[in-house]
Amino acid sequence: MSELFEKSLRTLELPRVLQLLSGAAVSAEAKERALRVSPETEAEEVLRLLDQTDAARQMIGRRGAPSFSGVKPVGEALDRADRGGSLNTRELLRIADLLTAARRAKEYFNDDAAEKTAIDHLFLSLHGNRFLEDKIKRCIPDEDTIADAASPELADIRRHMRAAQAKSRQILQRIISSPSYAKVLQETIITQRDGRFVVPVKAEQKGNLPGLVHDISSSGATVFVEPMGVVQANNEYVELEAKEQKEIERILAELSAEAAAHREDIQWDYDTLVHLDLIFARGELSYKMDGVRPEIRRDGAIHLRKARHPLLDPKTAVPIDLELGEAFDTLVITGPNTGGKTVSLKTLGLLTLMTQCGLHIPAADRSAVAVYDRVLADIGDEQSIEQSLSTFSAHMTNIVGILKEADGKSLI
Missing domain, CATH: 3.40.50.300 (P-loop containing nucleotide triphosphate hydrolases)
Structure with missing residues (x-):
């Protein structure tokens, strides 16, 4: 030009x-591509684009546009997974959201199947992957959570963690409820220091409650003691925490490997959905302008x-x-x-x-x-x-x- x-x-x-x-347009990439559109100079190409715009406008008129809200770039994450890297929860959820968008676009097209149009081949080329989509969403309900249902091992580890925690609290509850420790304790509460359950003890009384001191208050009047009876249960909890982290890492690695195995189909779906997003943007603009x-x-x-x-x-x-x-x-x-x-x-x-x-x-x-x-x-x-x-x-x-x-x- x-x-x-x-x-x-x-x-x-x-x-x-x-x-x-x-x-x-909805997706960031379709929005960027829209700004870079340039006029075609071949009549056949212009007719092809107009056929696409016609098809999108007719579909919008019948039942609105498909949803493109889950269409976010996944290429970098898929490349890293393909090299054996482990993806984080956000990246895996983004892949699941893209697969959801592809599935819904396929459903939208099937529901709308009327006469043949210039964009049918784009809908028909979408792969989707309901199995991987559901698996990621079952394992990762949100960015900050790996569900117990992600694996039987994780569910088992967490059950033992809850038991160890309950055991610690039970022992501590007995201590803070006991009249014999009333003079020893600064307050009758259970708190945590460095991930360990402790009770606040008067500094001058610390010899009367055998245990490990984890912290001292700024005034020096209170020491935070982990009673000896609780140490074993707390140790067990810390060990289980490390096991939990290892199992979470294994689950993320497994999901990443599955995403990598389907990377070409997932990337194809992303590119196709961005293309459809831009075509439907032309249809939407036609409506707005009464074109x-x-x-x-x-x-x-x-x-x-x-x-x-x-x-x-x-x-x-x-x-x-x-x-x-x-x-x-x-x-x-x-x-x-x-x-x-x-x-x-x-x-x-x-x-x-x-x-x-x-x-x-x-x-x-x-x-x-x-x-x-x-x-x-x-x-x-x-x-x-x-x-x-x-x-x-x-x-x-x-x-x-x-x-x-x-x-x-x-x-x-």
Whole structure:
């Protein structure tokens, strides 16, 4: 794309329309791709894109768009898993969410199966993986939790942990409830220090409760003692904690290996869902703009009926009818200031570019647009020419450049 063509896209405000398209997409990648869309110059490619937009708009009209909320990038995580790395809970849940999005898109398509459309093959190419999706979600209910159901070993370890904890608390409960220790204890509570259950003992009485001192209060009046009877149960608990961590690491490694085994299918589903997200964004934008699919002319002719500039308020925008390329190929628009000359020029250029991006246009039925190799524009007004010679010379330079680039497949 030439520098002049790129400048013309900005002059005609295509990037602002692409921002609206980006706003209609859901996933971060589809939003980014929307901003990078550029006009196609082959009529067949434009027709293919318009067929996709038609299909998405019809599906949205029948039952809304599919959900793309779980479509987040998983490539880096899958690559690491493929190299034998272990994924964390967040990365595994992201893979599960993507698999959920793929499954729901497949269900959406099956429920919607009507006549054949230009995007059926995308839905049909989705893999999904209900087994892996359910397994990850069963093992990891949320980012901070590995469920007991993740493995029989984990459930068993945690049962023993609860028993060891209960045993410690039982012994401590007997101590804090016993009248014989009333003088020894600073308070009748059970607390924790370094993951060990302890009781607060008056410093001068610490010899009257045999055990390990784990901490001293800032005033020095209280020492936190782990009574001897509790040490064994606490030791058992600490050992079980280490076992629990090891089993969690094993579970995450196993889930990571399963994700790696299906990495190509999962990555395919991500790319396909992003593609569908962008197509449905075109459908959504068509709805918002009350757009229509224009006829594609191969003879360079344009016929816009009741066309509106897409960035103006539809309530106040004055629709225009415009023909070019049949009886004549040069059109001069004259009239007073604020009479709509600039808007008419921009509407013609922008609607042509939108069509070549596969977008529907805000116009009436039976509007027709041609596909050009380049759309070139120079738009200025009298005031800027009067005010500044440099602005005038910039326009002249622009026009000289346009005349050099222009050919029979250009709209200027």
